[in-house]
Amino acid sequence: MMELPVIGQSVAAPAKGGCASSSCGSSDDQLSHLPESIREKVHNHPCYSEEAHHYYARMHVAVAPACNIQCHYCNRKYDCANESRPGVVSELLTPDQAIKKTLAVAATIPQMTVLGIAGPGDPLASPERTFKTFEELSRTAPDIKLCVSTNGLMLPEYVDEIAKHNIDHVTITINCVDPEVGAKIYPWIFWKNKRIKGIKGAAILIEQQQKGLEMLVARGILVKVNSVMIPGVNDEHLKEVSKIVKSKGAFLHNVMPLIAEAEHGTFYGIMGQRGPTSAELRGLQDACEGDMNMMRHCRQCRADAVGLLGEDRGDEFSLDKIEAMNIDYASAMEYRAQVHAEIEAKLQAKQEQKAQFVPLSSLHPQRKYRSVLMAVATQGSGVINQHFGHAKEFLIYEASSDDVRFVGHSKTELYCSGGDSCGDEETTLQKIIRALEGCEVVLCSKIGYEPWGALEAAGIQPNGEHAMEPIEEAVMAVYQEMIAAGKLDETEDVAYAHAS
Amino acid sequence: MALQIISACVNCWACAPLCPSQAIYEASPHFLIDPKKCTECDGDFTETQCASICPIEGAILNSQGMEVNPAGSLTGIPPEKWQSVMAEIRAR
Numbered sequence: 001m002m003e004l005p006v007i008g009q010s011v012a013a014p015a016k017g018g019c020a021s022s023s024c025g026s027s028d029d030q031l032s033h034l035p036e037s038i039r040e041k042v043h044n045h046p047c048y049s050e051e052a053h054h055y056y057a058r059m060h061v062a063v064a065p066a067c068n069i070q071c072h073y074c075n076r077k078y079d080c081a082n083e084s085r086p087g088v089v090s091e092l093l094t095p096d097q098a099i100k101k102t103l104a105v106a107a108t109i110p111q112m113t114v115l116g117i118a119g120p121g122d123p124l125a126s127p128e129r130t131f132k133t134f135e136e137l138s139r140t141a142p143d144i145k146l147c148v149s150t151n152g153l154m155l156p157e158y159v160d161e162i163a164k165h166n167i168d169h170v171t172i173t174i175n176c177v178d179p180e181v182g183a184k185i186y187p188w189i190f191w192k193n194k195r196i197k198g199i200k201g202a203a204i205l206i207e208q209q210q211k212g213l214e215m216l217v218a219r220g221i222l223v224k225v226n227s228v229m230i231p232g233v234n235d236e237h238l239k240e241v242s243k244i245v246k247s248k249g250a251f252l253h254n255v256m257p258l259i260a261e262a263e264h265g266t267f268y269g270i271m272g273q274r275g276p277t278s279a280e281l282r283g284l285q286d287a288c289e290g291d292m293n294m295m296r297h298c299r300q301c302r303a304d305a306v307g308l309l310g311e312d313r314g315d316e317f318s319l320d321k322i323e324a325m326n327i328d329y330a331s332a333m334e335y336r337a338q339v340h341a342e343i344e345a346k347l348q349a350k351q352e353q354k355a356q357f358v359p360l361s362s363l364h365p366q367r368k369y370r371s372v373l374m375a376v377a378t379q380g381s382g383v384i385n386q387h388f389g390h391a392k393e394f395l396i397y398e399a400s401s402d403d404v405r406f407v408g409h410s411k412t413e414l415y416c417s418g419g420d421s422c423g424d425e426e427t428t429l430q431k432i433i434r435a436l437e438g439c440e441v442v443l444c445s446k447i448g449y450e451p452w453g454a455l456e457a458a459g460i461q462p463n464g465e466h467a468m469e470p471i472e473e474a475v476m477a478v479y480q481e482m483i484a485a486g487k488l489d490e491t492e493d494v495a496y497a498h499a500s
Numbered sequence: 501m502a503l504q505i506i507s508a509c510v511n512c513w514a515c516a517p518l519c520p521s522q523a524i525y526e527a528s529p530h531f532l533i534d535p536k537k538c539t540e541c542d543g544d545f546t547e548t549q550c551a552s553i554c555p556i557e558g559a560i561l562n563s564q565g566m567e568v569n570p571a572g573s574l575t576g577i578p579p580e581k582w583q584s585v586m587a588e589i590r591a592r
Contacts, residue, residue: 065511065512065513065514066512066513066514066517066553067512067514067555068514068553070555070574070575072575072576076510076512076555076556077510077556092511121512121513121514125514126513128517187574187575187576188574190514190552190553193518193545193547193549193552194546194547194552195547195552195553262585262588262589263589267575267576267577270577270581270582270585271577271581
């Protein structure tokens with residue numbers, strides 16, 4: 001059977017910890033160069049491992065409402081059920097409610113391995129609420145990994161508290177290392193009993209973030225860095241950020257696109273600051289990848305999201321519903337362990353198959369074909385199992401002579417499903433076609449007659465022939481069909497040319 | 501001499517722990533300041549703490565009833581710009 005190549009797998013990790021091969025750093029194998037102790041920590045964490053996110057779920061509890069800085073992409077007044085931006089929630093929880101909700105979700109969705117606190121403000125600006133939740137959960141649910149996301153301002157002060165509660169994953173949002181850039185992103189911070197505006201405030205924030213990062217790394221706590229890509233403000237600058245945070249020991253960098261619409265009422269939204277296109281985002285991620293592992297499967301979820309990345313089952317666990325649930329966590333933990341073992345066996349089998357893979361280029365070393373982007377509709381488990389019309393997002397894979405790699409995802413309902421009042425008059429189908437720009441194939445379990453024709457007319461070939469097959473195998477099979485049909489004989493990179 | 505929290509408050513909890521006089525309390529529909537306890541931080545801080553962390557323009561009034569953080573002072577969005585964009589959205 002044809003199996004996908006795993007980038008970098010055949011390449012021994014150089015002593016420095018980086019990768020010599022230009023193909024290294026693929027999301028699929030982004031963890032391969034890490035020490036076993038770190039891989040053990042992240043292999044079932046959907047936010048840290050691309051592989052894991054097909055199988056394992058996460059949840060956020062919204063216990064931390066206060067914030068100590070203002071970001072130009074955030075509006076503290078916002079609360080909308082149709083919105084999926086970070087920082088948006090429907091219901092604030094007390095620590096007791098959050099603990100109850102976490103146990104209810106863990107018992108109902110055994111694939112849930114990770115509990116994060118990510119707001120809706122900054123978790124370290126509500127330290128009592130945040131650490132009370134962590135403390136109780138580390139005792140009652142030792143099989144759940146705990147994570148926290150922060151802007152970093154108060155990080156140096158709470159690093160020891162974080163270590164104490166067994167929190168071994170921290171995400172710091174670092175958008176800049178230059179205070180002049182920072183002043184264009186952060187209008188003010190609250191620091192030592194004063195509101196500090198402009199460059200001075202940004203300089204303090206940056207200093208605290210860097211110090212916090214170093215202190216976490218020194219304590220062996222895994223650090224992921226999130227950055228928001230803001231075209232014209234920090235897009236070029238993020239390449240430097242990536243280098244610096246890597247050199248200080250962050251193990252993963254997640255560059256996310258700015259989300260800014262006038263309706264959100266944020267500074268950027270009102271002032272007409274645009275977000276990056278999918279191609280621009282991929283371009284920056286590629287540019288940073290030479291320096292460190294890039295995360296490409298982030299879904300920028302809400303501070304109260306529940307489920308697999310890209311899905312939100314929060315409605316099933318509203319306060320009134322969890323009140324009515326009676327959870328026996330001891331027996332839930334046994335069932336969870338069983339489910340996790342099954343997933344691990346599946347992943348193990350997949351890994352073994354991969355090891356047997358022979359790259360296409362080694363079979364036909366004389367031919368080099370251009371790479372092709374393909375969009376995939378999936379509901380999880382790593383297979384093509386979603387109807388085109390039901391997909392709210394598509395995963396984007398790049399097939400080349402050497403490998404198949406995951407390069408990102410495109411949301412088709414752009415952060416808002418609030419009906420006709422949202423956005424312009426473009427039809428949903430037109431929006432999807434625009435979101436898939438640059439892709440030449442879309443793989444799904446089934447597709448209707450109408451979208452088929454429209455996609456074909458737009459140069460995107462629909463394909464329903466690989467339903468229920470593993471994604472990477474199907475992408476490679478289609479790529480080979482394209483080679484056999486002589487579609488990839490040109491030498492220039494047409495896929496990118498027509499994406500721009 | 502007391503500050504006041506009004507309906508623009510979004511209940512973000514940021515102010516309450518900072519108050520040196522424990523004058524701020526959770527209430528419905530929003531947090532309130534006990535005018536008998538509020539000292540406007542006199543003697544404790546040079547700046548009123550609640551108004552220095554509050555992210556919502558217009559949510560806190562001073563003892564003269566004036567907004568401590570008027571429109572545009574925290575977000576940097578010019579009030580005229582806000583008005584025109586909101587009018588545009590309503591017109592759609």
